[in-house]
Amino acid sequence: MGYYPQSDKTKFCQGVEMMLRVVGSTMGPGGNPVLECAGLDASYRRLIRDGKETLKLIQPNDPEMYEPIARMKDVAEAVVRRAGDATSTATIILGSAFLHIEKAIKDHPELNRSRIAFHVRQASKIALAELEKRKLQVTTSQDLENVATICAAGDREIGSVIGSMIEKIGADGTVKVEYHDKPGVEAVIVPGYKFQGGVYGIDQYNGRRGLELDNPRVVVVGDETGLVDYKMDVAPILAEAQKFGDNRPLVVFVLSAEGSARATLLRPFVNGADGNTFRAPVWLVRIGAGGVNTCADISAVTGATLFGKLNGKMISKIKDSDFGEAASIVATTESVTIVSSDDQKASVKDYVKRLEASIAEHPELEEKTRERIAAVTGGVGLIRVPASTQSSGFYYQEVVDDAWRATRAAINGGVLPGGGAALSGVAENLFSIHATAWSEEALVYDAIGHAFYGVLKTVCNNAGFEVDWGNIEFGYGKTYDIVSGEMNVSSLECGVIDSAPAIMAAVELALAELALWVNSEYLLVQKFEQ
Numbered sequence: 110m111g112y113y114p115q116s117d118k119t120k121f122c123q124g125v126e127m128m129l130r131v132v133g134s135t136m137g138p139g140g141n142p143v144l145e146c147a148g149l150d151a152s153y154r155r156l157i158r159d160g161k162e163t164l165k166l167i168q169p170n171d172p173e174m175y176e177p178i179a180r181m182k183d184v185a186e187a188v189v190r191r192a193g194d195a196t197s198t199a200t201i202i203l204g205s206a207f208l209h210i211e212k213a214i215k216d217h218p219e220l221n222r223s224r225i226a227f228h229v230r231q232a233s234k235i236a237l238a239e240l241e242k243r244k245l246q247v248t249t250s251q252d253l254e255n256v257a258t259i260c261a262a263g264d265r266e267i268g269s270v271i272g273s274m275i276e277k278i279g280a281d282g283t284v285k286v287e288y289h290d291k292p293g294v295e296a297v298i299v300p301g302y303k304f305q306g307g308v309y310g311i312d313q314y315n316g317r318r319g320l321e322l323d324n325p326r327v328v329v330v331g332d333e334t335g336l337v338d339y340k341m342d343v344a345p346i347l348a349e350a351q352k353f354g355d356n357r358p359l360v361v362f363v364l365s366a367e368g369s370a371r372a373t374l375l376r377p378f379v380n381g382a383d384g385n386t387f388r389a390p391v392w393l394v395r396i397g398a399g400g401v402n403t404c405a406d407i408s409a410v411t412g413a414t415l416f417g418k419l420n421g422k423m424i425s426k427i428k429d430s431d432f433g434e435a436a437s438i439v440a441t442t443e444s445v446t447i448v449s450s451d452d453q454k455a456s457v458k459d460y461v462k463r464l465e466a467s468i469a470e471h472p473e474l475e476e477k478t479r480e481r482i483a484a485v486t487g488g489v490g491l492i493r494v495p496a497s498t499q500s501s502g503f504y505y506q507e508v509v510d511d512a513w514r515a516t517r518a519a520i521n522g523g524v525l526p527g528g529g530a531a532l533s534g535v536a537e538n539l540f541s542i543h544a545t546a547w548s549e550e551a552l553v554y555d556a557i558g559h560a561f562y563g564v565l566k567t568v569c570n571n572a573g574f575e576v577d578w579g580n581i582e583f584g585y586g587k588t589y590d591i592v593s594g595e596m597n598v599s600s601l602e603c604g605v606i607d608s609a610p611a612i613m614a615a616v617e618l619a620l621a622e623l624a625l626w627v628n629s630e631y632l633l634v635q636k637f638e639q
Contacts, residue, residue: 125208128200136568291495327360327361345424408433411434
């Protein structure tokens with residue numbers, strides 16, 4: 110272990126500067142993509158223009174430089190989890206303000222770090238309140254398209270597709286991204302079913318992004334006791350699945366799983382009935398509050414037999430015709446979406462007729478039954494993106510995923526003048542507050558104000574524009590249009606808008622981390638021997 114006083118954290122600051130250079134270069138419509146190359150022969154390549162993904166690539170060898178980078182990555186991931194976008198904005202704010210404050214402390218050692226941290230927290234409250242006042246609501250389809258375009262790194266084609274998709278399936282709908290070998294982006298609505306549930310062990314093998322399986326086989330177990338014993342409940346399923354002789358993934362939907370059954374299925378590879386390793390991936394999916402009714406719905410949309418006491422079917426008697434299938438399954442720890450295959454359209458229609466008929470027999474359940482009908486007949490958005498190369502395919506998928514999450518957040522939380530313009534307006538307020546303030550407060554407001562300006566400055570510089578920073582004045586809802594070069598134009602009219610929840614999350618989390626950084630006298634780093 111080594112202790113490094115704040116007064117001599119040269120490499121710590123170098124790590125921050127590295128992050129600002131690399132992440133800042135990707136910001137805005139004029140940002141530069143980053144090419145990731147991996148493997149001994151650099152055979153794996155992908156093109157990245159997203160700050161969040163760029164952050165993951167920065168891995169310095171020096172532990173003193175790695176510490177700030179790891180902390181900035183944590184902030185960025187927290188912003189994504191909360192609002193889906195603005196990771197680059199959070200990085201610029203945190204890094205720029207920190208370097209500004211550290212330089213001032215070095216020049217004026219009499220400044221008190223605790224008071225500086227206090228004023229950082231106060232400035233955060235002021236900035237968030239000002240952003241709340243500046244929010245504009247998304248009211249038209251054009252607003253949707255504009256905010257989706259900004260969130261898609263300025264790609265108007267993707268923005269248009271996402272805007273129209275949200276209008277069709279709603280903000281709570283599910284979108285799946287697929288590759289195709291045609292130019293341009295296509296969007297279609299396919300039959301799908303979404304329910305509350307989750308995948309056992311998904312964090313262990315797939316991380317936070319979730320699970321996406323193409324063309325899986327499906328087994329549905331509707332017993333309240335679920336799967337308990339490996340030999341009784343799991344081995345028959347695997348024995349029958351092995352007879353297909355392929356490696357199609359297998360998804361087992363259950364109400365619960367315990368004991369040896371759960372322990373066995375949570376392994377990367379499980380043993381088949383004959384003792385050999387079952388090589389096809391097996392995933393265990395828990396059904397949430399819907400219970401047996403959800404099991405019946407899944408059975409209908411996949412064509413799988415529903416096993417359990419409800420219909421007297423025992424899992425020990427499973428045969429090949431009892432397996433269902435889906436075009437794809439998208440799952441997280443909280444929800445699961447099944448995209449139906451074309452072969453199941455007729456069976457879903459028959460199932461809906463039976464549900465409608467049951468309303469007459471049980472009118473007290475009409476509301477619940479109507480909800481089930483809407484769920485099984487609902488749609489899933491399918492966005493097909495061009496993938497002439499591996500790197501372009503990864504790039505499009507990341508852009509669509511991030512834009513979809515951020516646009517959904519903007520529908521509920523509103524939008525702000527984009528490209529850093531809203532933050533520049535807040536910076537003016539901070540500068541006016543510290544005009545009569547004393548030293549620590551003046552330093553903090555000046556540092557954060559310049560960091561807020563830095564977002565717009567970075568976007569403009571990447572686009573090749575020089576802005577007269579001494580004469581910037583933004584009216585309510587106004588911004589700087591990089592395309593036309595005009596100042597003080599309506600952000601909604603020119604389509605330069607950001608997701609308000611994303612920007613506010615970036616400000617809140619970046620300044621919370623900044624308060625911790627400036628209040629620490631020493632940096633503790635573990636140094637590894639070569």
